Amino acid sequence: MSAPTLALAPDTTAGTRTTSDRLELLQTLIAGPTFDPVLRGDVIRVPHDHPVYGWLCGVPRCERIRDVRRDYCCGHAAQWLQFQCEGRDIVAFLKEAVPLKPRGGRYLGNCLFWPDVPAYRRCATCTPGPW
Template identity: 40%
Template structure:
């Protein structure tokens, strides 16, 4: 869940008083610390804000108002149509791997770089090296043995989008999803990397230069771009402090009474 818009609010005495009260309540020992950060990360199987699939060990988000991810929902319907029961399906449902919406993971070799291949947990550079290594051996290669010879590379720092908590995927300074969104928006400011920068610079341990048609336009895009949707996150960065406090208190207060499940994936 991403919260990104706020209508202008006058900084009235009433608003300041309300913020002071909410700040005190949020700082109290009885307040669940889960809801204090500006980026609230909801763990799997949360009793109120459950976002993950009901199938065991599945970290994909649920589909709509159901309790299964889209892949397991399709498998369940096929199982049901063949006369199977829900309990039997949940007990025997196969793994379908990580989904696109899961939280960014780090490369198992480069702790400062994001994993592009989520199953192998490899950054883009080491994913290329692994498949190249395996291809030279006609697919007969041991992954664990190959890992022993790999070395970590430095990362690209945090994503330059101001509300984004993720790390950059390339020297451009954007995480994978914001880089993809930047291209869809027509590349404001014309920020580009040299062609084949990974081969010409990255694999030689050099820093690839970034060129701009208008660097200020690129910076403005980074300042205004919205956060990417992560089902397990409520991103409050960039909001007015009063609105941040109201959402934090509201989410906590909802957990303190009898209720149904509140969907985060909206």
């Protein structure tokens, strides 16, 4: 003899929910005050100094792209490490750091995401990426 089967309660909202309801909910969330305005457009262009998705070196006027896990390019990351070993602070580092022009590595053409930005292969001293 088998155990009795319990019937599930019927979902009363299943017939009333539509795809447009989900789209309206998504649009409302995107329009909310906590959603990053950079991500709202049809074409997303992240500024180089964005606090979360920024891609340029943190040294003022440096034109090199930051290392994957750091706030600075390869050259400035090494300089910052040296400053730390000497017991010096970030203020002194940023005052003394010389902005660098983009170079170092093999030119690969322009970036696929930002066509006006030149793309270079990473320098040998940088931390290897996850790829």
